[in-house]
Amino acid sequence: MKLRAITLGLLAALGLAMPAGAQESPPEVSLDIYAIPSPRVVDAVAEASTSLARHGMTSFYAKGQAPHVTLYLTRYDAGVEAPLLAAIEALAKGGRAFPLEVAGTERTASNWIFLHVQPSRALQQLADLVTVTAAPFRRTGGTAPEWMSAYPEKLPFFERYGSPNVFTQFEPHLTLLANETSPALEDWLAEAQRTPPAAHGSVEGIGVARVDGHGQIVEILAEYRFEGAR
Numbered sequence: 001m002k003l004r005a006i007t008l009g010l011l012a013a014l015g016l017a018m019p020a021g022a023q024e025s026p027p028e029v030s031l032d033i034y035a036i037p038s039p040r041v042v043d044a045v046a047e048a049s050t051s052l053a054r055h056g057m058t059s060f061y062a063k064g065q066a067p068h069v070t071l072y073l074t075r076y077d078a079g080v081e082a083p084l085l086a087a088i089e090a091l092a093k094g095g096r097a098f099p100l101e102v103a104g105t106e107r108t109a110s111n112w113i114f115l116h117v118q119p120s121r122a123l124q125q126l127a128d129l130v131t132v133t134a135a136p137f138r139r140t141g142g143t144a145p146e147w148m149s150a151y152p153e154k155l156p157f158f159e160r161y162g163s164p165n166v167f168t169q170f171e172p173h174l175t176l177l178a179n180e181t182s183p184a185l186e187d188w189l190a191e192a193q194r195t196p197p198a199a200h201g202s203v204e205g206i207g208v209a210r211v212d213g214h215g216q217i218v219e220i221l222a223e224y225r226f227e228g229a230r
Helices: 002-013 039-054 082-094 121-137 146-150 152-161 185-194
Strands: 028-037 071-078 100-106 113-117 173-177 198-211 219-225
Touching: 002 028, 002 219, 028 082, 028 100, 028 121, 028 219, 039 113, 039 173, 039 185, 039 198, 071 121, 071 146, 071 198, 082 121, 082 198, 082 219, 100 173, 100 185, 121 152, 146 152, 146 219
Parallel strands: none
Antiparallel strands: 028 071, 028 198, 100 113, 100 198, 113 173, 198 219
């Protein structure tokens, strides 16, 4: 917002300000609604991060960003947080903790590195409910990211829900690295194949957070714990 104000001030000084009646698009925020992992799952992320550090790589966890399993990530108009949080809190009420398992690693074509989260009926149902609950609040429109051209099956979901990773496209994971360029990555992945990271934990609740361009938490807005969670 500060940069936008400086830019508008400069345009005005140059006589290039917006014409009368023109309207700026309202500011937007990227919000991630996520499953809160239990300590055993967080420990698996910590152990993988320590191992990566020995190879000279720094995970998001090592940078202080909280591990989470994204359920629904999309853009919203700034100011929608209060009603969105109320809707998610209502959804979380009465929920009970359920198992969450980490089983190995995943690597994308652009070297995003994940701990693989084993899909389950309970996790899928939670993601589906969150998507249906939060989608009416989202900002509509927007252009699909370029990488989606390789995944045309995801486009209808992006157009309808503002996220390509919902319903049948939901692929739970815990992100360790994004766009990693270190040549040591191959050695780390080889080690991870020999001794795959694993954890048997649980989903303890639902959180909502502002996230950066890599979908990593920069500010937790609220967390709602389930029954049976610590």
